[in-house]
Amino acid sequence: MRTLLSAIVGLFFVLPCITSELHAQGSQRYSISGYVKDASSGEALIGASVFIKETMRGTATNVYGYYVINVEPGAQTLAMSFIGYEDFLMPIDVTKDLKVNINAVPKAIQGKVVEVVGTRTGENTEDTRMGTTELDAQKLSTLPALLGEVDILKTIQFLPGVASNGEGNSGFYVRGGGPDQNLILLDDATVYNASHLFGFFSVFNADAVKNIELIKGGMPANYGGRISSVLDINMRDGNNKSFHGQGGIGLISSRLTLEGPIVKDRSSFIVSGRRTYIDVVTKPFINPESAFSGSGYYFYDLNAKANYQLSDKDRVFVSGYFGRDVFDFSGSNEGDPRFRIPWGNATVAARWNHVFGPKLFMNTTATFSDYSFAFQADQDQFEFELFSGIKDYGLKVDLSHYPNARHRLKYGGQYIYHIYTTSTVRVSSGDTDFNIDTPPKLHAHETALYVMDDFDVTDELRINAGVRLSTFAHVGPFTLYDLDENGRATGTTDFTSGEPISSYAALEPRISLRYRLGPNGSVKASYNRGQQYVHLASFGSTPLPTDVWIPSSSNVRPQIGTQYAAGYFRDLFDGVFETSVEGYYKTFDNLIEYAEGASPQNNGNTNYDAQLVFGEGYSYGAEFFVKKRTGKVNGWLGYTWSKTMRQFPDINEGREFPSRWDRRNDLSFVLAYEPNKRWSYGATFIYATGQAVTLPVNRYFFEGRVVSEYTERNGYRMVPYHRLDLAATLHNRTLRTVSDPITGEETEITKRWHSSWTFAVYNAYNRANPYFIYFDASGNPGNNSFQVVAKQVSLFSILPSVTWNFNF
Amino acid sequence: MELQLLSSMRHLNLSILAALALTLVACEKEITVDLPETEPRVVVEGVIETGAPPVVILTRTQAYFAPTSLASIAASFISEATVTVFDGSTTHVLDRVCSSAIPEELLEEAAAATGIDVNLLANANICIWTKLDMSLLGEAGRSYRLEVQADNKNLRATTTIPNAVPLDSLWFRLAQQQPGDDSLGFIWARLSDPDTIGNHYRWLAQRTNAGPDGVAKDANFVAPFFSVFEDRYTNGLTFDFNFNRGARPFSNAEDDENEERGYFKRGDTVIVKLVSLDRASFKFYESFQSNVASAGDVFSNPANVISNVEGGLGVWSGWGSSLRTVICQP
Structure with a gap:
């Protein structure tokens, strides 16, 4: 246990030294780092794309919503994009390391473009990850x-x-x-x-x-x-x-x-x-x-x-x-x-x-x-x-x-x-x-x-x-x-x-x-x-x-x-x-x-x-x-x-x-x-x-x-x-109309309470899929009533x- | 029953799942399945018991969906074979006895003695091999080598008859599993397992009292479905256990179809035969039970029966038997 701990500690101290040397040899660059969060809930956003608009170079946030990008000094535009959120753009002049926390604004809750799977643009071809x-x-x-x-x-x-x-x-x-x-x-x-x-x-x-x-x-x-x-x-x-x-x-x-x-x-x-x-x-x-x-x-x-x-x-x-x-x-x-x-x-x-x-x-x-x-x-x-x-x-x-x-x-x-x-x-x-x-x-x-x-x-x-x-x-x-x-x-x-x-x-x-x-x-x-x-x-x-x-x-x-x-x-x-x-x-x-x-x-x-x-x-x-x-x-x-x-x-x-x-x-x-x-x-x-x-x-x-x-x-x-x-999902109306008691003007406000009904059909065309097969032997061989049959059991019919x- | 509880636990567990699944289940249908054809193998059903001559029945495997008529089943019994048993000093050639030679009035008795259906015996020439002159009788502590030549195959197997272990006592206790019933129950036993590990047992029972038709309720010993146990967890212990009443396969006796099924009844006279087996025989019967029980159970891994017969299937088993009688009075 002790050797393990010292190995871990050693690793932490050695690696930063090596890498900071590498860093010293490079040209002068600064970092921009921070968290990306949902503006309405404060929830950290995982995999949001943060990049410099001019160079299109950037990174994705980690599972805690944290990002770091290294940039050249000078004026440029920091951008964040994530499916389901409004694009974020911010002009910055980089003269030192910067800390920028981004509050991403969700697009309107209903009527947004629905994705089954959300990943940032380009990750499919950009990342080394496969499968x-x-x-x-x-x-x-x-x-x-x-x-x-x-x-x-x-x-x-x-x-x-x-x-x-x-x-x-x-x-x-x-x-x-x-x-x-x-x-x-x-x-x-x-x-x-x-x-x-x-x-x-x-x-x-x-x-x-x-x-x-x-x-x-x-x-x-x-x-x-x-x-x-x-x-x-x-x-x-x-x-x-x-x-x-x-x-x-x-x-x-x-x-x-x-x-x-x-x-x-x-x-x-x-x-x-x-x-x-x-x-x-x-x-x-x-x-x-x-x-x-x-x-x-x-x-x-x-x-x-x-x-x-x-x-x-x-x-x-x-x-x-x-x-x-x-x-x-x-x-x-x-x-x-x-x-x-x-x-x-x-x-x-x-x-x-x-x-x-x-x-x-x-x-x-x-x-x-x-x-x-x-x-x-x-x-x-x-x-x-x-x-x-x-x-x-x-x-x-x-x-x-x-x-x-x-x-x-x-x-x-x-x-x-x-x-x-x-x-x-x-x-x-x-x-x-x-x-x-x-x-x-x-x-x-x-x-x-x-x-x-x-x-x-x-x-x-x-x-x-x-x-x-x-x-x-x-x-x-x-x-x-x-x-x-x-x-x-x-x-x-x-x-x-x-x-x-x-x-x-x-x-x-x-x-x-x-x-x-x-x-x-x-x-x-x-x-x-x-x-x-x-x-x-x-x-x-x-x-x-x-x-x-x-x-x-x-x-x-x-x-x-x-x-x-x-x-x-x-x-x-x-x-x-x-x-x-x-x-x-x-x-x-x-x-x-x-x-x-x-x-x-x-x-x-x-x-x-x-x-x-x-x-x-x-x-x-x-x-x-x-x-x-x-x-x-x-x-x-x-x-x-x-x-x-x-x-x-x-x-x-x-x-x-x-x-x-x-x-x-x-x-x-x-x-x-x-x-x-x-x-x-x-x-x-x-x-x-x-x-x-x-x-x-x-x-x-x-x-x-x-x-x-x-x-x-x-x-x-x-x-x-x-x-x-x-499946079909019916959402209740998300907006309700209120009229101003003085002017009589009608405005729509978003309701706090949302509900929906999901109607689903499992196995829609009622396929009898095999769950298992068994052989059944019954009857008495002595009186010619013996029989052997194979049976297939299916679990869920249309449901x-x-x-x-x-x-x- | 705890022994059944042990050995059937896996099946119970899985059948709970099956039961659960079946509450959701939609349908079951008959299908046809194409199975590959393989060469039939010879199956030995051979026992040599203390004080009795060996009895050997030979059959061959059939394709799972082979015809199921009486004639087809009868054709799976082998009638041409040479069967010998070596007892350590002499090689005995066993005598063939075929059902065609048995007078009709003795067929019932032959059926009871061999466990082969009486209709099969009557309608086909079914043979067993034994020693008619009683010159070979099983002795405890002795090993016996069986050799069979049949269907152009040579089969060999060796078994030892272990010393019999007597039961300490037997009694009858009501099961109280059916509302209002006060006559049905199980046979309980107390056994002192010997101190050395490696005792294997098989339980069989026979009711000798007359049923409503005036003849003995059982013509011979019947093993319950889960009938074998070992001393893996009970070595050297004195302990109590029980067994339900077994039924012959395909039995259509009235008491195997009414509420008496699986139970002994107040007033029954029951002889219990506790058989001591060697390990190979035990593994055979244990895997045989499991194979039959798991047929149709998709959740268990299919496993072949573990045979002690070289060149074939089945078992050649030495039985060291002890008997004890109980009259069912709670």
Whole structure:
């Protein structure tokens, strides 16, 4: 720990020295820096473009709304542009470093040009980033959503290279990577299980979310710990000028968000809650005699955030998320079994922004994440409990350094203390406790140091090069079982507190470059390699809350992901359209799966990794993307061709097999249309190659029962999936007319209270998409009544919904 | 039942999801599925139990959507094979007994003894292999090697009969799962597991009292659907557990279709057979249960049955059996 801290401190002191030397050699230049904020709410604007009008050189604001640009001395015009806001222009005469905070004025709330996705002009072709998409959460509400629940993760699934886990599921898979390979950050705190209701809804309440960024390739060095993608979600700060609220009432849940100043202009808060009421709604329809009468299910989310501007240079934020799913099952009779399955996430992040000077911006974040799952069952005198979970305590320091016009540096360090509960079982029968050892919690230290430079080599060539040094150490206290050939414990080896058990370190190179081809086009290429020290092992074929997070160990080696990508990016019609073509090739090493026939009840009295098998995989593909950014009609069209395979010596007899999320063809279409101030419309369409599933090929009888024989893992394809969703939103009138009592003159003023109705239809042409296929054998072979049939089950038919939303 | 609770937990958990999904579900339809054709494999269903001659039934796998007529099912039974058992000193060639040679009045008894449907026995020539002269009887602690030549394939398997572990006691307790009922219940048992780890058990039960038709309610031992357990968590412990009543596959007996299904009834006389198995046999029965239970369960990873037969499928299992009787009075 001490060596790590000194390394971090050393890094901070050394780098500024090197870069200030570089700076001294350059010509005399000054910097302009500051924050860009929404003039009406004080909310920091992320990704707003700030530039010098004469040279068109500039930058985009970071996630705190901060920007720095380096300029020549003299008179010039500072400009800011951001979709949805009035352009900002300010003549300045630069003779020294300047600090300019910009209050961006929103365009009229209604009737503005609606964008589904907002990014600044030219970023598509200007930036070195590839495979990156930003979404504005506040703009998703006009798109159709399942049962009216606006869902960030499901919107992401419409992007090329991102696959969903099936009907209605919020789980997502990026470029052939597994569900555990996505780094999901909520205000810098890791979210381990991002879904509710067995995957049907994501945990992110769009009302509390400001900005979403998905990185699926060319991952910059400031992110690490996951090898496939980063989903970086920032919560809103809350309005620091006046008190506001918004909310909605939907078919299955209701939401309420309140925000306002704590100290006007300096401090604000936001609190947002959501609860489902499926349990309340369905109760009257369940027969009290039925087997389900004692069952109930609900989930809730609570987001809260507060921030305080201590000075021009310092700002602190505290944010938290708490969400729980609770499922109860009990039969109607005394002797029936009862189950209770609670699970959920909690995250807390405390952040401190500090501006050291115009060229050095620091963010320090302390985070806490907790994911826990429990399964409790009892019947008669028997009790059974299973828990698993993960707890993280993290500290992270990130510095952004803008030494001169050509270099944008980032460096920093991160430390996470993990505590894993891999899977604990407790069983008792009356007074007899079965002798299941309580597996010790696993303790691990994860560290990372990184440095990266976004560097303009020439006007055409920009390189983003970085490196990340990551380490992981599993330490005691821990008890390792010595196992016999049947996997049964014959003895144990004990490790004392802090004693190292296994450790890993890796240097992760990241490089991406952009070469400009004319004013509207560029080619980009990237290479990155990452290492991941946590693994998700799933007993089922679909992600479930029962899935267990497992740390790397002497047996489970870290997952390694390597990705090569290249693409061509072009803006058309003055940036109204953004287009891109990207190709990628990705390899995965040290993937894990449970062995065939492994089961949770065999996880006791043995090493937590005893039932695992190991393998590798690869994925390659091409992604085509066209987006119309502005206008009354906007949206995007994405198409992906890809192939994703896995190979495990102990699965499928060692033969290569398609991954569960192998989608050869995937087409998605998102459209928003706002013809006038009252109505807006949204439509989405998706087409995907059928999911690869394993089906039995042969059957035989044993003791008179039908046994299935499987040959090829994922050897069968279900029919393709396609679906069209539609939505229409009716806004109430935003203006009301008042007449002056003296003159009788009529004027229109904006109402404080706005409300809207969203009518949506899920699966508009009622396609029976396959959710799963099963084979059913019934009847008696002895009397010629035996029958075998294949059945396809579809989940959602055409499903209308209505949601009422309001804000004030 | 706690043992069932353990082993069926995954399925319960997942079936909760399935139930939940099905509350939203729109439709289910029959489809046709094109499956690749593979060569049939030979399946062994072989047991050698303490004090009894071995019994071996041989079948072959069929394509999942092969015809399901009686004739087609009958054709999956193998009638031409050479079957031998080596007991460590002698190689015994087993005798073939076919249903065509069984007098009609004994078919019911043969069906009960083999678990093969009586109609199948009557309508097709179905064979088993055993030792008619009783010159080979299972002994605890002994290993037996089975060799089979059938369908131009050679199959081999070895099993050991473990020492039987007797139950300490048996009793009957009402289940009280049906409103107003005071006659249905489960059989409870107390077992003292030996001190060494590695005991594996299978539970079977037979009701010997007469049903309404005047014959014994069960013609033979019946295993409940989840019938095996091990001492992974109970090594050396004395503990109580229970089992529900199993039904024969495809049973259309009245008490397997009415409220008595799954329960023993006040007044039943029940013989419980607790079988000790070696680990390979246990893994087979455990994965067999799981394979059958997960058919149609999309949320579980499909897994083949873990066979101890080289060159084929199925099991060759040595059973160390102990019996105990209980009369169902709460």
